[in-house]
Amino acid sequence: MTAIGIYGSAGRMGRAIATIVETEGADVAGGVDAGGDPTALAHDADVLVDFSTPAALESHLAAAVAARTPIVIGTTGLNATHHALIDRAAGSVAVLQTGNTSxxxxxxxxxxxxxxxxxxxxxxxxxxxxxxxxxxxxxxxxxxxxxxxxxxxxxxxxxxxxxxxxxxxxxxxxxxxxxxxxxxxxxxxxxxxxxxxxxxxxxxxxxxxEDRTIFARGAVKAAMWLADKPAGRYGMTEVLGL
CATH class of the missing domain: 3.30.360.10 (Dihydrodipicolinate Reductase; domain 2)
Known part of the structure; x- marks a missing residue:
């Protein structure tokens, strides 16, 4: 099964994702929160899901690129600098960024x-x-x-x-x-x-x-879809084939 690593695992979305991962046919590879080292998790996971904070995005992308591990970014509040970092990372790994995984x-x-x-x-x-x-x-x-x-x-x-x-x-x-x-x-x-x-x-x-699990299910679906994709920047519409 696909092993999903969670950045922001102690947050609302991180906890919701961990709860429903197995019901969606995947495994939790582990989780990292503020102050933790994202590098080891990037090597242990088949794909990463990031619902942490904008301040942590740069280090999470760097870990994903170093490990060549695809990453789904659901963190909101991003600015132009963050999107430039995502574009750069997408040159090396598959990156799916969205404002909503529903x-x-x-x-x-x-x-x-x-x-x-x-x-x-x-x-x-x-x-x-x-x-x-x-x-x-x-x-x-x-x-x-x-x-x-x-x-x-x-x-x-x-x-x-x-x-x-x-x-x-x-x-x-x-x-x-x-x-x-x-x-x-x-x-x-x-x-x-x-x-x-x-x-x-x-x-x-x-x-x-009505329930946070709709976002968690969408995030897991996106992660499983992204796991074998080539480097590039993707969105949720592609997960649905639209």
Whole structure:
């Protein structure tokens, strides 16, 4: 069976992955958390899964590259520097990076891209997400993933069109922008809604995560899919064959 090593094994997602790995036909090769050495685990595992912190990403990628071990990155809150590190690592090993490992969210991202492409810029796009009170980054990685899908559908980039939460006299909405709103509270696993608002009508595409195991199952599925892939950068849509 595929041996999966977990970076961030003591966190919510790490624990969820360890719980369901065997039910998905894989084994846990071990786990590493803050202060631990990622190198040995990279050599022991057939594939790595990283749900730790952005600060740890560089060392985890370096360990994966040194051991030639594929790695799935589900850590959110990444910036341009992190993505440059991922691109560099993908030249040596298979790397799958995503803002959400849920298979349902992956399909939602495809629907959002298609809707954005067909509706055009006169339809305003707003993305609303809610998570538990302990989440530290906003907008969520999933919200950004959905925003990127919308931007791709319009033939532009999220960096050009992104507008975060509004406050004060911000003026009228600029056509073509993609807005974000983040809510935090309670124990919400993850709710996401993409609103396409036109003149006199509105389309809402959404996903509600009711149990953290949906992300764990998706992460394990992605890891088992990635284990024998050649070097390169991959996404969840490829796991689903989309």
């Amino acid at each position: 298979l349902g969210v992956t399909l939602l991202s495809i629907l959002v891209r298609e809707a954005a492409q067909r509706l055009g810029p006169e339809w305003d796009i707003e993305i609303v997400e809610m998570h538990h009170r302990h989440k530290v980054d906003a907008p969520s990685g999933t919200a950004l993933l959905l925003g990127e899908s919308a931007a791709q559908g319009r033939g532009t980039t999220l960096g050009e069109e992104r507008v975060d939460s509004r406050a004060g006299l911000v003026g009228a909405r600029t056509e073509g922008t993609i807005g974000f709103a983040s809510l935090r509270g309670g124990s919400v696993v993850g709710d996401h809604m993409v609103v396409f608002a036109g003149e006199g009508e509105r389309i809402e595409l959404g996903h509600r995560g």
